[in-house]
Structures are given as C-alpha cells and as structure tokens.
Amino acid sequence: MVQNLSEIEDKIAESTAWEKTKDFLNLHLDISDKISISILDILIVITAIFITTIILRLVLKAFTRNLPKEDKGKFNVVFGYFKWLIYLVILLTTLHTVGVDVTAIFAASAALLIGIGLALQTLFQDIISGIFILVDQSVHVGDIIELDGKVGRVVEIKLRTTRAVTIDNKVLVIPNHLYLENSLYNWTQNGTITRESVSVGVAYGSDVQLVKKLLLQAASTHPDVLSSPEAVVIFTNFGESSLDFKLIFTIDDSFKAVFQKSDIRFEIDKLFRENNVTIPFPQRDIHIRQQSE
Numbered sequence: 001m002v003q004n005l006s007e008i009e010d011k012i013a014e015s016t017a018w019e020k021t022k023d024f025l026n027l028h029l030d031i032s033d034k035i036s037i038s039i040l041d042i043l044i045v046i047t048a049i050f051i052t053t054i055i056l057r058l059v060l061k062a063f064t065r066n067l068p069k070e071d072k073g074k075f076n077v078v079f080g081y082f083k084w085l086i087y088l089v090i091l092l093t094t095l096h097t098v099g100v101d102v103t104a105i106f107a108a109s110a111a112l113l114i115g116i117g118l119a120l121q122t123l124f125q126d127i128i129s130g131i132f133i134l135v136d137q138s139v140h141v142g143d144i145i146e147l148d149g150k151v152g153r154v155v156e157i158k159l160r161t162t163r164a165v166t167i168d169n170k171v172l173v174i175p176n177h178l179y180l181e182n183s184l185y186n187w188t189q190n191g192t193i194t195r196e197s198v199s200v201g202v203a204y205g206s207d208v209q210l211v212k213k214l215l216l217q218a219a220s221t222h223p224d225v226l227s228s229p230e231a232v233v234i235f236t237n238f239g240e241s242s243l244d245f246k247l248i249f250t251i252d253d254s255f256k257a258v259f260q261k262s263d264i265r266f267e268i269d270k271l272f273r274e275n276n277v278t279i280p281f282p283q284r285d286i287h288i289r290q291q292s293e
Helices: 002-025 039-064 069-097 103-119 121-136 208-220 254-274
Strands: 028-030 036-038 144-147 150-157 161-165 171-175 184-186 194-202 232-238 243-251
Touching: 039 069, 121 150, 150 171, 194 208, 194 254, 208 232, 208 243, 208 254, 243 254
Parallel strands: none
Antiparallel strands: 028 036, 144 150, 144 184, 150 161, 161 171, 194 243, 232 243
C-alpha cells in the first residue's frame, strides 16, 4: 500500500514537472502588438539554424573539394554573404511555420529588398558568374581567352571581374557576367599548342605545285613553327581573281600568333617574288556597249 502511494506521488511529481515545463515552453514574449513568440518557438528556430549550419558546411565542403587553395578563399568569402541570406530565409520561414506572424517583417523589408536587388542586379550576376568560373574551372590564370572579339592572357580571376593582358600589353577588365552572355573561346584549355593558318591567293596559270612547295618552305624556316605535326597546304578555292590556298602550321604560343603569321607572310611574299609567283589584285572586265542611232 505504501509502495502504491509512493508511485502515485512520483507520477504526480512528474506530471507537475511536465506541466511546469510545458507552461515554460508556452511562455510567450511579446515583441510587438502583432509579433509574439514562445520559448518553444525559439528552441525550434535554434534547432533549424543548427541543422542549416551543418548542411551549409557539407555543401561548402562539396563545392570546394577540388578547388585550389587560392580559389577556396575567394569562394568562402562569397559563400559567407550568401550564408547569412540563407539564415534569414530559414529564420523567417521557421517562424512562419510555427505560427508566428511575420507579415509585418516581410512588409517592412519587401520594398527595401526589391530596391537593393534591382540596384545590385549586375553585381550579383558578376559574382554568381565568378562562382561558376571557380567551380567549373573553365578558365585558369595563364589561359589565353577570346571573348567578344577581344583576346588576352588571363592574369587574375576575381569574383566580380577577370583581368587579362592583351597582345599590346593593355589590361582587359572583363565583367564575369559576360561569360554567361557570350561564347568564350579558351585557346589553351587543351594545351598551349595550337593550329594556325595563313591564306593567300595566286594568279591563274601559276604552278600550283611550286606554290605548295614555297608555302611549306615559308613555314619550315620559321623557328617557332613546330615540325610535328607537319605543316600542310590546302587548295581552298578557285576564286574570282585568284587560286586560293591555305597554309596550316602548328605553334607553341598562340598568344604571339599574330607576329608569327606576319613573319610567315613576309617570307611568302619574298619567296613568291624570287620565283615569279604573282599575288593578283581583284580584277573586273568592263564591257561598254554602244547603241546604234
């Protein structure tokens, strides 16, 4: 009988403790007339933030796993800004889920957020594009790129811009959002060795085998032209005023291709003059008809 009374007292005590805990968890804090939050709601929010933190760390680790150490630092900075934005969204969403009226908060911040978003739209595009470049690894420092007709060697990749040096030693600052809007040509992604070409036309009646021999000779005598793969000559077309040829050769530094092509053109002109091969200019035959009176 005494044991039963003891068990009943324990249950009453436990029930009383649970009721006190329940009352404590349901204790509301009135932040304003329209916003009220309980202790239980605060604990739920803290749990949601904690879970979000773990998920964000896993996501950050997955994205930066294969990035160079230098790029990891850049990515971490941007990720830090987005992390606080995600925390804000999770906070408001969790509060709304547990029944807290956050309409006033949304109404107060909506106009401000829209204004900031419109003002920083291009900036966000540049930063997001910079993140894509870092994660995708489509462009590296030292690569030679062509974008919107401009060619340069990449010297620095930032989150908002990419800096490249052109052939005439001018710094080309490229907003990163242009990578999403234009076709990017990476000349050196497959290696520094590239195939280049020089086109030339000769007069009709020229010895085409001699022309081929002279073109190959012009390429072989240039110190920057690689012997393997060998240079080739393609007879491209019977043009209006000329027989058209293309000399294709391989070099190891495409950034200086404009100078190498110029040297080869000088050599071609020299060899053609020595061997009486004519490079014609466009010609037109004009026929004048006279009407009889």
